[in-house]
Amino acid sequence: MLDYLLSFLILTGALFTFIGSLGLVRLRDFFTRLHGPTKATTLGVGCMLIASSVYFSNQGTGMSLHEVLVTLFLFITAPISAHLLAKAALHLKLKSLTPPPDTDKADY
Amino acid sequence: MSKWFGPRAGLLPHPLLTPILASIWLLLNNSLAPGQIVLGLLLGWVIPLFTLRFWPELVRIHKPLALLRFLGVVLLDIVLANMAVARLILGRPQSLHPAFLDVPLALKGDLAIGLLANVICLTPGTVSARLSPDRKFLLVHALDAPDGDAVIATIKQRYEAPLKEVFEPC
Numbered sequence: 001m002l003d004y005l006l007s008f009l010i011l012t013g014a015l016f017t018f019i020g021s022l023g024l025v026r027l028r029d030f031f032t033r034l035h036g037p038t039k040a041t042t043l044g045v046g047c048m049l050i051a052s053s054v055y056f057s058n059q060g061t062g063m064s065l066h067e068v069l070v071t072l073f074l075f076i077t078a079p080i081s082a083h084l085l086a087k088a089a090l091h092l093k094l095k096s097l098t099p100p101p102d103t104d105k106a107d108y
Numbered sequence: 109m110s111k112w113f114g115p116r117a118g119l120l121p122h123p124l125l126t127p128i129l130a131s132i133w134l135l136l137n138n139s140l141a142p143g144q145i146v147l148g149l150l151l152g153w154v155i156p157l158f159t160l161r162f163w164p165e166l167v168r169i170h171k172p173l174a175l176l177r178f179l180g181v182v183l184l185d186i187v188l189a190n191m192a193v194a195r196l197i198l199g200r201p202q203s204l205h206p207a208f209l210d211v212p213l214a215l216k217g218d219l220a221i222g223l224l225a226n227v228i229c230l231t232p233g234t235v236s237a238r239l240s241p242d243r244k245f246l247l248v249h250a251l252d253a254p255d256g257d258a259v260i261a262t263i264k265q266r267y268e269a270p271l272k273e274v275f276e277p278c
Contacts, residue, residue, distance in 0.1 A: 016190060023197040031235070032206050035251045036197060039232030043190035062138075069135045079229030079236075086237035086249060097206050101247065 002058065006051045013047030020044060030094045031086065038082040045074060121160050124167055126152035167219055170277050178270040185231045185266075193232040196252055207253040208237070211246045211260050214268060220275040221246070227267050234259070 023036020049067040056064035090100055120126065126149065133148035134140060156163070169175055196204060215221050221243065225236040228248055238247040253259045 016194060019194045019197055023193075026197055026201045027204075028201060029206075031237075031249045032201075032204065032251055034235055034249070035193060035232065038229065038235065039190065039193050042186055042230060042232070046186075065135050065138055069132065072132075075230060076226070079226045082229050082235050083225060083237065086235050090237055090247075097204075098208055100208055101210065 002054070006055055009047045009051035009054075013044045013051065015044070016047065017041050017044035029097045030089050031096055031098075034082060034085060034089075038078055042075070042078070046071065120153070120156075122156040122163060122167065124169065125156045125163075128152070129155055165217060165219070167217075167275070169274055171274050174270055175274045178267075178274065181266065181270070182227055182231065189232040193251065196233075204252045205254045207250050207256050207259075209248045209250055209253065209256050209260055211248050211263055211268075213244060213246055214264075215272055215276065216243070217275055220271050224268055224271055228263060231267075234263070 020036045020039065020041045024033055027033045027036060049071055053064055053067040093100070129152035130145070130148035133151055134144055137144050213221060213224075215224060221239065225239070225246060228234050228236045228246075233251045235249045236246055237249050239245075240247070248259075248263070250256070250259050
C-alpha cells in the first residue's frame with residue numbers, strides 16, 4: 001500500500017518537474033521561460049521530498065526530517081535566483097513579448 | 109556590547125531568531141539529544157549577535173494565528189497554481205498574455221516586503237522582477253494576465269493584506 005503511495009508521489013513530482021523543463025522549450029521569451037523551471041518545480045520537488053520523508057521514516061531508524069530543511073532552503077533560495085535573473089534581464093533589455101516598463105526614466 | 113556588534117545589541121537582539129535557529133540546528137542533526145538542544149540554543153543566541161548589522165530592525169509578529177493561516181493559503185495556492193501553470197505550458201503558448209505589472213506596496217518593513225516578493229515568486233504564474241528604489245512599487249511579471257488589474261488586486265488582497273496584519277498593524 002505504502003509502495004503505491006510513494007510511487008504516486010514520485011511520479012507526480014517527476015511529471016511536474018518535467019513540465020517545468022518543457023516550459024523552457026515551449027515558451028517564447030526570457031521572462032515567460034523563467035516561470036517554467038522556477039515554478040512547476042516547487043510542487044515537483046515538494047512531492048519527491050514528501051515521498052523521501054515517508055520512505056526513510058519507515059526504515060525503522062526514526063523520523064526523517066531533513067526534507068523539511070530542504071524544503072525550507074529551497075523555498076528561500078529559489079525565488080531569490082528568479083528575482084535576480086528577472087532583474088538582470090530587465091537591465092540588459094532582453095527581448096520581451098510585452099513591453100517592459102520604462103527603466104531609464106525611473107533610474108532603477 | 110554595542111562596540112562590537114553595532115547599535116541595539118542587547119543580550120537577545122532577535123528573540124524570534126533564537127528558537128528558529130535552534131530548531132533548524134536540531135533538524136540538521138535529526139536528533140533531540142539534550143546536548144544538541146543546548147548547542148542549538150547557544151548557536152541561536154550567538155548568530156543573531158554577529159548578524160545584527162544585516163538585520164537592523166526588530167521583527168515582531170503581532171498575530172501568529174494570522175501568519176499560520178497565511179502559510180496555509182500560500183501552500184494551497186502553490187499546489188493550485190502549479191497545476192494552472194502546467195496547463196498553460198502544455199496548452200498553447202502562443203495564446204498567452206504575459207504582462208509587467210506595477211504593484212503598489214502598502215508594506216514598509218524589509219522583511220515584510222521580502223516575504224511578499226518571495227511568496228509572489230513561489231506561487232506560479234508570477235515572478236517579482238524589481239523593487240523600485242523608493243520601495244513604493246514592486247514590478248511583477250505575470251505569465252498569463254489578460255486582466256492585469258485583477259492580478260494586482262489578488263496579490264494585494266490575498267498576500268499583502270495578511271502580511272500587513274501580521275507584521276505592521278496600524
